[in-house]
Amino acid sequence: MIKHFIFGFCLALALTASAMAQATSGPAVNGAIPVVNSVERADAATAAAHSHTSAATITISPGPAGSLTQSVYITGIDISNCQNAAVTAAAPTYITTTGFNGSPQYQVGSGPATAGLCSPASVINFTAPLKSQTPGTNVTFVLPTFITNQTVSVNVYYRLGW
Numbered sequence: 488m489i490k491h492f493i494f495g496f497c498l499a500l501a502l503t504a505s506a507m508a509q510a511t512s513g514p515a516v517n518g519a520i521p522v523v524n525s526v527e528r529a530d531a532a533t534a535a536a537h538s539h540t541s542a543a544t545i546t547i548s549p550g551p552a553g554s555l556t557q558s559v560y561i562t563g564i565d566i567s568n569c570q571n572a573a574v575t576a577a578a579p580t581y582i583t584t585t586g587f588n589g590s591p592q593y594q595v596g597s598g599p600a601t602a603g604l605c606s607p608a609s610v611i612n613f614t615a616p617l618k619s620q621t622p623g624t625n626v627t628f629v630l631p632t633f634i635t636n637q638t639v640s641v642n643v644y645y646r647l648g649w
Contacts, residue, residue: 530616532562532644539640541633547626549619549647556623556649559586560616563644564628568598569605572636576600582641586619586626595631595639602636616646 536545549557566582577597584591598606619626628643 530560530562531646533646534644536628536643536645537641538628538630539638541630543630545628545630545641545643547628547643547645549623549625557647558622558649559619559626560646560648561587561613561618561626561643562616562646563610563612564593565611565642566593566595566609567605567640568595569638569640570598570600570602570636571638572602573600574598574634574636577634580631582631582639583629584627585629586621586624587617588620591617597634598637622649 536547538545547559549559574597579594579596582593582595593609593611596606598604628641630639630641633639
């Protein structure tokens with residue numbers, strides 16, 4: 488008898504919780520304001536920065552001066568390396584960063600020796616976003632100086648938050 492009572496109580500509790508979750512996670516029902524939008528991810532990128540200019544700096548600002556102090560969260564990076572004419576092999580270079588603990592670097596080779604070809608793109612998707620070291624401070628990605636006929640394209644996907 489007690490087992491039936493406990494089972495019934497747990498079932499009623501589960502059904503109530505399920506009904507409450509449905510009422511608060513979808514579109515507004517009967518004027519109710521949803522608490523959580525189930526299709527939204529808190530760690531999703533909301534912006535992207537890009538460069539394919541030799542020795543360029545991609546600067547990501549956590550907001551205008553005087554705004555609330557936010558951090559920059561990097562959610563992904565992709566790097567492509569192409570040649571528009573034959574290149575002479577050169578030592579690898581690096582995309583360097585500022586504003587992150589450990590100052591991560593990303594290696595870029597001189598690429599394939601055949602004109603018009605690209606090395607396979609490097610795609611880095613962070614399982615958990617890479618957070619800037621100090622809230623309110625810019626972060627940078629500094630591209631290397633390209634060798635003759637080389638073009639490196641860098642996309643940085645990010646969001647701002649507290």
